Amino acid sequence: MTGKPGGGDSPVSGRRGEIDRATSLIESARNLVIFTGAGMSAESGIPTFRGEDGLWQGYRPEHLATPEAFERSPEVVRSWYRWRRDLIEKVQPHRGHQALASWCLHSGKKSCVITQNVDGLHQRSGCPDVIELHGSIRHDRCHRCGQRALDLDAVFCSCGGPLRPGVVWFGEPLPEAAVDRSLEQIDDCDVMVVIGTSAVVHPAAGMVFRALEIGASVIEVNPAPVLPAPVLHISGTAKEILPRIFSTGSVNGENPA
Numbered sequence: 001m002t003g004k005p006g007g008g009d010s011p012v013s014g015r016r017g018e019i020d021r022a023t024s025l026i027e028s029a030r031n032l033v034i035f036t037g038a039g040m041s042a043e044s045g046i047p048t049f050r051g052e053d054g055l056w057q058g059y060r061p062e063h064l065a066t067p068e069a070f071e072r073s074p075e076v077v078r079s080w081y082r083w084r085r086d087l088i089e090k091v092q093p094h095r096g097h098q099a100l101a102s103w104c105l106h107s108g109k110k111s112c113v114i115t116q117n118v119d120g121l122h123q124r125s126g127c128p129d130v131i132e133l134h135g136s137i138r139h140d141r142c143h144r145c146g147q148r149a150l151d152l153d154a155v156f157c158s159c160g161g162p163l164r165p166g167v168v169w170f171g172e173p174l175p176e177a178a179v180d181r182s183l184e185q186i187d188d189c190d191v192m193v194v195i196g197t198s199a200v201v202h203p204a205a206g207m208v209f210r211a212l213e214i215g216a217s218v219i220e221v222n223p224a225p226v227l228p229a230p231v232l233h234i235s236g237t238a239k240e241i242l243p244r245i246f247s248t249g250s251v252n253g254e255n256p257a
């Protein structure tokens with residue numbers, strides 16, 4: 001698929017002019033930060049747990065993804081995460097993930113991906129540097145001492161504390177090391193691309209405004225972009241837009257799937 005010309009009566013997904021501006025900003029970037037959210041994974045088939053995806057066996061996610069829920073009913077919470085892990089194992093990174101990973105690997109520029117997703121799809125697509133702001137569903141950690149556990153069948157830590165998914169739950173602070181590294185990267189970036197998150201709530205909002213504050217150019221890729229000017233809006237999904245703006249020319253630029 002190549003770019004469609006802009007213009008016409010109705011909004012066109014990813015107008016040519018905006019795509020060209022984004023591409024040249026990315027091409028001339030010195031240090032690029034990519035910030036992604038649930039919309040990035042949705043096209044791989046990962047539920048966003050909103051709307052029709054909202055319930056699991058009658059439970060609402062916001063009633064399962066809390067430390068209180070785990071302390072009250074650890075087995076229910078664990079089985080929800082087992083179900084989600086199985087689902088994630090069955091899906092594949094889409095061509096937007098692949099275009100981004102290929103660009104990070106082959107552009108020769110400094111870059112990193114900061115993600116709110118816990119599914120590991122950026123890593124599976126080959127992204128070399130991913131900061132997981134909300135932790136990862138791919139490992140457990142001890143609810144008492146915090147030690148990481150790679151054996152997902154184990155139930156208790158060596159300290160005797162219960163093992164839980166390695167994600168950040170509602171009401172919990174973000175991992176300090178991930179936040180510190182993210183801010184370090186943002187303070188040094190000159191272009192930020194926000195993908196698949198409305199970025200109007202914490203922590204995304206703070207990170208986007210920090211990038212704007214230091215004078216970085218910010219590009220937003222979303223079906224209905226919402227960030228205020230001077231953010232460059234590109235209407236469209238990650239899967240359709242990323243292969244067009246993250247192109248490394250002759251080097252495996254696109255891998256349609």
Ligand SMILES: [Zn+2]
Nearest residue numbers: 142145157159
């Ligand atoms: Zn422990």
